[in-house]
Amino acid sequence: MTKQQRVLKTVAVAVLMALLAVACGGGSEGETTQPGSSFDGEDTSTDLAPIATTEPIPLATEDEADPAAASAPASVSNDDEDPWMVDVLYVNEDVVLVPTFDAPNGSQISIYDINPIDVIELEYPLLAETAFGNRLALLVEEFDSSGNWAKVLLPVRPNGSTAWVQTAFFRQESHNYHITIDVSENSVNVYRGEELLVEQIAVSGRDSRPTPVVRAYIDEKIAGASLSPAYGDWVLSIAAFSEALGTFGGGMPKLALHGTNQPELMGQYVSSGCVRIPNEVVSFIAELVPVGTVVDIIA
Numbered sequence: 001m002t003k004q005q006r007v008l009k010t011v012a013v014a015v016l017m018a019l020l021a022v023a024c025g026g027g028s029e030g031e032t033t034q035p036g037s038s039f040d041g042e043d044t045s046t047d048l049a050p051i052a053t054t055e056p057i058p059l060a061t062e063d064e065a066d067p068a069a070a071s072a073p074a075s076v077s078n079d080d081e082d083p084w085m086v087d088v089l090y091v092n093e094d095v096v097l098v099p100t101f102d103a104p105n106g107s108q109i110s111i112y113d114i115n116p117i118d119v120i121e122l123e124y125p126l127l128a129e130t131a132f133g134n135r136l137a138l139l140v141e142e143f144d145s146s147g148n149w150a151k152v153l154l155p156v157r158p159n160g161s162t163a164w165v166q167t168a169f170f171r172q173e174s175h176n177y178h179i180t181i182d183v184s185e186n187s188v189n190v191y192r193g194e195e196l197l198v199e200q201i202a203v204s205g206r207d208s209r210p211t212p213v214v215r216a217y218i219d220e221k222i223a224g225a226s227l228s229p230a231y232g233d234w235v236l237s238i239a240a241f242s243e244a245l246g247t248f249g250g251g252m253p254k255l256a257l258h259g260t261n262q263p264e265l266m267g268q269y270v271s272s273g274c275v276r277i278p279n280e281v282v283s284f285i286a287e288l289v290p291v292g293t294v295v296d297i298i299a
Contacts, residue, residue: 082176082193084176084177084178084191084193084194085174085175085176086139086140086174086175086176086178086292086294087139087140087143087150087172087173087174088137088138088139088140088172088173088174088175088217088290088291088292089137089138089140089150089152089165089167089169089170089171089172090135090136090137090170090171090172090173090291090292091128091135091136091137091138091169091170092128092169092170092171093135095128095169096127096128096129097125097126097127097128098126098127098128098136098165098169099126099165099166100126100154100163100164100165101149101163101164101165101166102163102164103164104144104146104148104149104164105149106164109163110123110125111123111124111125111126111154111156111161111163112124112156113156113157113252114156114157114158115157115246115247115252116157116158116246117244117245117246117247118246118247120246124154124156126154126163126165130219130220132220132222134220134221134222134291136219137217137219137220137291137292138150138152138153138154138165138170138292139152139153139216139217139239139292139294140152140172141153141162143167144164147167148166148167148168149164149165149166149167150164150165150167150170151163151164152164152165153216153217153239154239155219155239155254157241157252159212159214159216159240159241159243160214160215173290173292175290175292175293176192176193177190177191177192177288177289177290177293177294178190178191178293178294178295178296179191179218179257179285179289179293179294179295179296180295180296180298181202181204181211181257181275181295181296181297181298182298182299183204183205183210183211183213183297183298183299184298184299186201186202186203186204186266186267186268186269187199187200187201187202188200188201188202188257188275188277188281190285190288190289197288198281198284198285198288200277200278200281201266201267202266202267202275202276202277203260203265203266203267203268203269203270203271203275203276203277204269204271204273204274204275204276205242205244205269205271205272205273205274206269206270206271206272207269208244209242209244209245209271209272209273210244210269210273211255211271211273211274211275211297212240212241212242212243212244212255212273212297213297213298213299214240214297215294215295215296215297216238216239216240216255216294216295216297217238217239217292217293217294217295218236218237218238218239218257218289218290218291218292218293218295219237219238219239219291219292220237220291221234221235221236221237221286221291222234222235222236222237223235224258224259224279224282229261230260230261230262231258231259231260232258232259232260232261232276232278232279232282232283233259233279233282233283233286234258234259234282234283234285234286235256235257235258235259236256236257236258236282236285236286237254237255237256238254238255238256238257238295240254240255240295240297241253241254241255242254242255242272242273244273245272245273248272253272253273255273255274255275256274256275257274257275257276257277257282257285257295258274258275258276258277258282259276259277259278259279259281259282259283260276260277260278260279262276263278263279266278
């Protein structure tokens with residue numbers, strides 16, 4: 001590891017959440033930014049206050065564990081009934097920082113966002129509140145046999161990163177909504193199970209900044225009016241990142257599905273990775289699907 005990388009790791013916790021950006025650029029005018037993020041406009045991020053921590057919750061030993069809990073994990077999805085059903089963890093209101101582990105009852109680990117373009121790693125504490133003031137939501141990949149632990153997708157690079165968390169930090173809900181973004185056709189389809197609810201032509205990333213092919217999920221909803229008219233009524237943040245950019249607007253090149261003030265661009269490849277759809281459609285989707293909805297970006 002180079003000296004520069006070590007220095008960056010040292011200061012990462014203090015500045016990371018001020019470096020969140022969304023790769024939506026290309027064609028929009030008049031954007032403004034919110035502190036802590038940059039959507040297509042100039043970087044106006046500011047450092048945040050020091051981060052408080054929450055200690056890991058002690059778990060019962062095997063002898064002390066509740067037999068009922070050990071035999072029946074909390075509402076784990078039954079793929080035989082509905083293959084589209086997924087489980088989402090929503091962080092409890094009294095949590096500040098979620099500890100992460102390498103396995104159930106394993107070693108506590110630190111999470112790093114890895115920027116392969118600039119060869120930089122930044123420590124990424126899993127804060128319970130996002131830069132936009134929303135509560136953390138994590139998509140479950142699997143539970144352990146007790147239901148006390150869940151393997152979850154993380155909002156860091158590389159796309160698809162996972163870690164184990166304690167379910168005691170969260171409440172759990174299940175749903176079968178999912179979104180498919182096909183960049184080969186520039187289309188956005190929204191489903192409930194097998195039922196097609198929305199079919200829309202979109203704008204996606206240009207050749208030099210393509211929208212990546214990845215499985216992720218909507219990790220928060222942000223009112224577009226709080227950011228800029230360029231984003232329409234809603235920004236549906238996706239827990240995935242551009243794979244062509246190291247940074248964007250001074251921060252992490254995060255993806256989103258959002259509205260637009262240039263609907264005439266529908267069908268074109270002009271963004272920096274984000275996917276744009278008409279305002280009335282993104283508003284309908286924002287009301288329809290929950291945070292934690294799976295997003296499959298395919299080609």
